[in-house]
Amino acid sequence: MKKSIVRAVLMLGAALAVLPALSIAAQAPAAPAAGAPGLRYEIWVELDPAGQMLAGKEEIVWTNPTKDTVPDMLLHLYWNAFKNEASAFMREAAAETMFGGSAAPEDEGWGWVDVTDIRLADGTDLKPAFQFVTPDGPDHPDDQTVARVLFPVPVRPGESVHLRIEFRSKVPRTVARSGYYRNSFFIGQWFPKPGVYEEGKGWNCHAYHQNSEFFADFADFTVHITVPRGYVVGSSGKAVDTRTDESAGTATTTFRQSMVHDFAWMTDPRYLRIERDFVADREVTPQEYKETADLLGLPPDEVRLPDVKMILLIAPEHRSQIERHFNALRAALKYYGLWYGPYPYETVTMVDPPFRTGSGGMEYPTLFTAGTQVLTSRDVQSPEMVIIHEFGHGYWYGLAANNEFEAAWLDEGFNTYSTTRVMAKAFGPGAFGFRFNGLPLDWFVRVPKVFDYETNRVAAINTVRYDPVTAWSWEFYNRGSYGANVYMRAATVLSTLENLLGEPVWSRIMRTYHMRYRFRHPTEADFAGVVNEIAGKDMTWFFDELLEETRAFDYGVAALTSVEVPVQVRGVFDRNGAREEWTEKKIEDLEAAEAKAPDEGRGKALYRTTVVLRRFGEARLAGDAQVEVLIRFKDGTTETRTWDGRDRWTRLVIVSPVEAESAQVDPRGIWLIDENLANNSRSADGLRRNVVKLMTQLLFTVQNILHFFGSWS
């Protein structure tokens, strides 16, 4: 069903491709759309650190943006995923086959959210019409992460409903993304939150699954957070007011933010709070603005970036890494802003995740959590990578707000791809972050440096046979397949598409897609439509082969031979009306005579080079895509041929005066998704020095291991 819809929209996109391909002037304005400003929250919440409890009141005003008459509302109660071992989250974690095992906290570490009261603004009690539901089928009947409330009167198109909710929540010890440890609290997905109403389909409100993230409508938030006085608070949005209550020993800070679809906060009495400004004119040179504008075909003013207030909340023991955090955030603000569009909010808050709260590496609108350790290495680009990635989700999830339950690759894949680009541009390759007993391994041995796209590719090629990238989050084979597919395979496919279409077209595609769907909920079909439109051709096959299916991509050179064309072959020939027979002896005599002849009188030797190309994988090229083959000859000359790659194999024959030295498929490295780069080329020569070196090191490794065994016997 899903695939056919995608296909239909892709065809429509292809039809639109007759439009001028490289212009994005026609992109829709970044106007607020679905949900906003039709949704408003005002929340009052107080933290009891001793009991690890939240007491909250919430007002929700929801305006029906559709033509449907809506009789009810579905609310996410995410923390009930941590209530017991019967939740979908816990049961899926227990059944996990790769990163398996129970996710359940220790006793007394359970978390939950209780809706203690729910009414309309006029006082009508809705609690009797409030019940838990399981929208994702009967597999987890005891899951309580989604509740339905029935309205006494259905909400008609354009009408609003005003709900007043009171809730009490127990903060989980540490399960996923939320938790407490001692006096540190990270509070995410914590308040009752409506799903997304989709016209003609109803509420899109999935249970909290182990492999899924979130989906919500854009809204205006006002949140009043009360904590014990002296606690440092970091939050989504901008702090507009702080009041202390001396008698209660508390402080209440009010945060506001428009046009976001979630709201998270943290508090810890030990934390340092540091503010810096991202001053665009200091970070971006006029030349960079000009190059970006030229690349995107936009007026320079449209690529100009705004200044942003950067706020860092960091544990005192990570004080020495403050500059690393800000440097990474500056790079992210700059490049995401230049490439995809200016950051639209006044503030961005990055939080060094509190110790043992399980909250690291997670994104929320205008706030994200990074992650570092007390002992770090300069060559290992952490925390930089996680900062850039989580900030980047502000674009891919925060602004282009796809449904993370149903199409996780649209945010994780896009953002992994984007992170890879920013990291390469700003920091270059990094060393693997391996650790030995908590100590960076590169303190002891040299750890190889790689670009993130290489790591992505390796994960991608090893996971293709498990699931299509586009599967729903909780329907992946296991957590490993989910992660490798939606993050890394998706990113590798996008890198491949970039290589295939070229930087100018690709840059416009990404910019157009982002700006057109900013503050909206884009789908796979929306992206494919933009690709077809900007590329000016139908790329449906590309999405089908590499995202919708589990087909491995692998083209290679199966054989290369280059042999001298004989002067004469054996046998009987009819020439000039006479029949003559060429025997082996006669041919040898001819060759001997040729060899004795002076150079100018000697016939030039010719070589027949045969290259056999194979499609080893299941994925197949289509459209106007071709695979290039570069044949290099021993005199340094080259010849490039192309193959449409539809069949399983083809044979190229070239007759030339020089022997061939090598043949190489995809010499420009366009097809990053190719699962075997080693078979992409074949040379006439054998053993290579690097291969010999590799073999000697392999032998050395085995010798060392054996010696180690021997020493302990």
Added chain:
Amino acid sequence: MGVFKAIFSGMGTTFRKPRLLIILYAVNLVFAGLVALPFLFIVQGELGHSLYGLNVQPVDLNWIGEAVLKYQAALPGLAAGLVAAGVVYTVLHIFLNGGIVGRLLDKEGPASLAGFVADCGRYFGRYVRLFLVSLVFLVLTLGVFMSLVSALFKPLSKAAITEWLPLILSNLHLLIALLLLSVVHMTVDYARIAVAVDGERKVLKALRHALTFLKTRFFRAWAVYLLIVVLTVAGTIVFYVLFGRLGAPSVAQVAAGLACMQIYIVFRIWVRTLFVAAQAEFYKAHPY
């Protein structure tokens, strides 16, 4: 006998027995060659005629990823083969230990192959039993003692306010384990020497000889052991520094790299003989 005298005396002994080193190196090289052969075939088959081989790195993420994908069905078999090879080599080395100890204790002339093999056979049965006893010894000491250390550290780690304390405790835990392991290893070395020096046929008695010996001069014996460990670490650092300085892979560089690696293996084997020789000198200076 002093610590340094034992080490220098041990060094002298090993230098007088170069054939021993040759035998042990040859065994290591041949066995390693056999074990590595399937992997070498894979490398040659995949990269020998590929342009990728021009730039392949010793730890090449892209190629390793491809090889894992291509040979994943064979991986369990290869892993089982490696474990089996490890077990066989362990048994082989138990056999060789007899020759090492026997020849190093023999003051008469160079280590002939015949004498070496005769010693291997002479002590093999006892060394197998000693190896099995040492496993029990290892499990008991490491298992029991480290459980106690863990029980002591766990509540401290659990109550930590920052990551510093768990990090320090974890490394302290590792350090204690390594030191304990060195004690067990050293004790078994002395038991092995006692079997030969004292002509002891019962391995438990030989172990008792070693423990009695260590009871009164534990720290000096441990110093001998740890100083040789330091020598090994220093040699390893020198090797990696030199190896890291070899430039781009020309033929000469590949040859120099190979020579460097093999010299390092010889050094490791020599250190192994030095452990035995120095500890034997120390043991013989304080007869049971």
